[in-house]
Amino acid sequence: RICTSTTTSETASRSAGGKYAEAEGPSKSDEWFAQGRMVKAHALYGNKEKAKDPFFGLTMGSGSQSSGDVFNWFCVEAGSSSNPTVLLIHGFPSQAYSYRNVLPVLSDKYRSIAFDWLGFGFSDKPQPKYGFDYTLDEYTSALESLIDAVAPDKLSIVVQGYFAPIVVKYANEHQDKLNHLILVNPPITDKHAKLPSTLACFSNFLLGEVFSQDPLRASDKALTSSGPYMMKEEDATVYRRPYLVSGASGFALNAITRAMGKDLKAYIESMRSILASDSWNTKTTICWGLRDRWLTYDGVEDFCDGLKHNVVQLPMAGHHAQEDRGEELGNIIKRILRG
Template identity: 65%
Template sequence: MALCSFSASISLRKHHHPLISTLPTLPRKKNFLRTCRSSSEPNEDYFLDAPVSVGDGFSFSGGKYSDEPSPADEWFKQGKIVKAHPVGGTGEKAKDPIFGLAMAGSSQASTDLFRWFCVESGSSANPPVVLIHGFPSQAYSYRKVLPILSKNNHAIAFDWLGFGFSDKPQPKYGFDYTLKEYVESLESVISEFSKDKVTLVVQGYFAPVVVKYAKDHQEKLNDLILLNPPLTAKHANLPSTLSIFSNFLLGEIFSQDPLRASDKALTSCGPYKIKEDVAMVYRRPYLSSGSAGFALNAISRSMKKELKGFVEEMRRTLTDENWKVQTTVCWGQRDRWLSFEGVEDFCKQSNLQLITLPMAGHHVQEDCSEEVGNLIAGIVSKRRRI
């Protein structure tokens, strides 16, 4: 159980429902800065600053998991495939960007709509909460948040195109992994998930993409919750762990290495080392085919090129007087990629609620899943009581 201390500063802001003009004007909620301290019980999936666990972890055809179900297979069984967003391009079969050889089936997009992997929890009659993973990660990062939210909500976590079990088309064969395309595809997949208003939760470097979508669809949102988003101008530069995937030739090579593309990318941004069972799920896409690596290479290049502009637009959106969506920033203070410097000032300037988790790193939903799940549930339930 998290122990939270918080201080409050009050600011008022008018809220208007975009469709019903007769609703009364509500004062903006108090702006809270809360600090959540994790319990003394160790997280069962993590070792704090521990050495890498023993196990081969390189192959699904032998070694540790040869005689038992793969953790990735067990996760996949919990989900389903949803088709959304039209496939672009000429319809030609994808070829790898290095040698021009035809790629395997996992690299090919479907002929009409992209296939998205998602996991749902809770009754569809309850308010929908969509959980959006960061770069690079998977919906799997929310596996312990889903059951917490499912008690009173319809929780949905999905893999972005290019990640996890969703389609991984090669660039120029249906999807080029530009941030603009991610905004457009997000609109399609959210419309497929729910026709009603939703709460969006997004982590890390995909936050500017989600805010860009939210800016033009405020009527679709109840709440927006940002987990360690790039909020300051300094945050617009990718850390070397990720930017290396955008380098010419070297990026293509490193993105095919599961330990660099998965393990290092997930553990270099915070104080934790992942257990082998968990790491195996994150490695799975990179072990299955080259498509995940080539997608990682493409999105890294797009991020390096476009992130600055998207961060600047996100900052303008969140400080604009026309921004009406209740927004909360949840920040893991042991983030090694994004500095906390300037975050508190920006949240005060924007009248955003800021919640800090001192023991969490960049991937707060992994590091403090119980606390994050309860925080999200509390925000959503508080709105229902208003």
Template identity: 70%
Template sequence: MAICLSSASFSLPKHHSLISPSQFLLFTKKNSLLTCKSTNDSNEDYLLDAPVSVGDGFSFSGGKYSDEPSPADEWFKQGKYVKAHPVGGTGEKAKDPIFGLVMAGSSQSSTDLFRWFCVESGSTANPPVILIHGFPSQAYSYRKVLPMLSKKNHAIAFDWLGFGFSDKPQPKYGFDYTLKEYVDSLESVVDKFSKDKVTLVVQGYFSPVVVKYAKDNQEKISNLILLNPPLTEKHGNLPSTLAIFSNFLLGEIFSQDPLRASDKALTSSGPYKMKEDDAMVYRRPYLTSGSSGFALNAISRSMKKELKGCIEEMRKTLMDENWKVRTTVCWGLRDRWLSFDGVEDFCKESKHQLITLPMAGHHVQEDCSEEIGDIIAGILSKRRRI
């Protein structure tokens, strides 16, 4: 039995019960890591800043889980940065919105163009397919889909500004996270990845942004694949799990909580439970910089304000007779955020293909990655799959 308390970390294995007054706590330093020991002979010592295999694998200390390689480090090594979309603002140093203090250098954006983190797989000579994550998520959600598509395509997944390893400018200091800004920035980053026609795959609440971009650039798009997009009027309200980040003051506080901002936001939308290794990757941005939370807060406010209008515009676009892009809707039927009611009727009326995944939730690429990878590959090879 062991309990450790410090100003930076808290670690308590789930199988332990509360400590009794008679038990003894001893804190020692070993190799710069805090070791906790108990007085019994069960030999259950563990480290606060330790690999996930020891203790619960979670610590706020320095924004890192341990000094050993983590899944986030491994994912980062696979990617690279590309620079796209001009940085706006006045050039002043960003300040946090609560106390007005100048934020650290790691919270500042580039001075000319924003840095986008992306992971590529497959030959650049093959037709490009760009995998776009939803809100809130990361390119990491496509980690199992990328290699499946790389056999015949140049597959690319990127982090939106404000997410993952991409730049997270403080609102009013270069990027305000409006949906229009996301449309404009998407054009810049797509042009950076490829000058040829591309297939766009987008999941969730960023679908209206991608459809708006595609409407104005139909000549550049060969296929559009929407994964659980908000399509009906009922989808215009953010679920409470996301809407809470837009609240005054409370939103700023909750946006800084890595468990609420990543774990709860992802696992509450569907049937799956993340493995600890995967959770560590999604938490990393919120552990390393407060700018991730401030970005999440700003995005939530924009979504809450603009989502209904953007969904209505997306519906009109997809049903317009001038819409020429081949479009497929893939829907995880166990989505806890967006109801399936009305989705089938919309697809029939708009004459877009609908593919349902009975075991997937809102983040279909997490729940059924192999299946969605096969579906996308089939669409790209012009095989129709029902």
């Protein structure tokens, strides 16, 4: 649920694409953006022609265009660069903003970095077929490029939700770089192979394009339906903003959902195989918010039984554990990394 004190006129303005209460000073979104920086990583494929609207063939706005030959990723960093690096990776659909309460907890002992995936938050959102198609294979390759740019030495990775299989694939190919891998509510059992209806609707024929352009459906409903969330309106506007200012976020959401629907099952099977393999030597912990309404906990402990992986429960957290129990998750991460 969203806790809101905004007036009807303010809500109408925002739903119509208006700006965020700027008369009262900087918004939460502006403040968050000011904390981060853009990192260039991962080259565009193919030609560099201007992206066009898939319906009418018209040249799209700057939000749907690639910013150059290499993509821009929005990253927020906390802690000294001399400390061990921890990369915080958000799930689908979410943003680096979800780790805002985790970053301060880690900052005294670690150099922690949270970033927006391509297609989310403040990172580039290229129109599909114009340099990036949002396939899971492309995301794996793009992740490698970003890590090479922000953490060329060893690091630990925390990843939440549906992007976990992508990260495990990367980690399997770069075990020498990893100190520890922490998976937060990952899709890890056979029951997790299908997206929940709240997300699957974005890939529906025709209606998917419509739903993915609806800011409330694409951000508010997608976040709050997955767990016991009581989100402040000022936080909800940060997640909502990309869908208000440009259609690029919606087109990306539609493309990602289609890719997940096509390849998620195979990626989960691959992840299970990797984590159960004798060749997997990376320290691995699974943290699970037990109030997850998208992914059932049934079978998670059974999978980890007999393996070297620890399981840590968060009884009051939902799917996006870092969103509603950020400080708690941050302290759990610190304890895991110290061990």
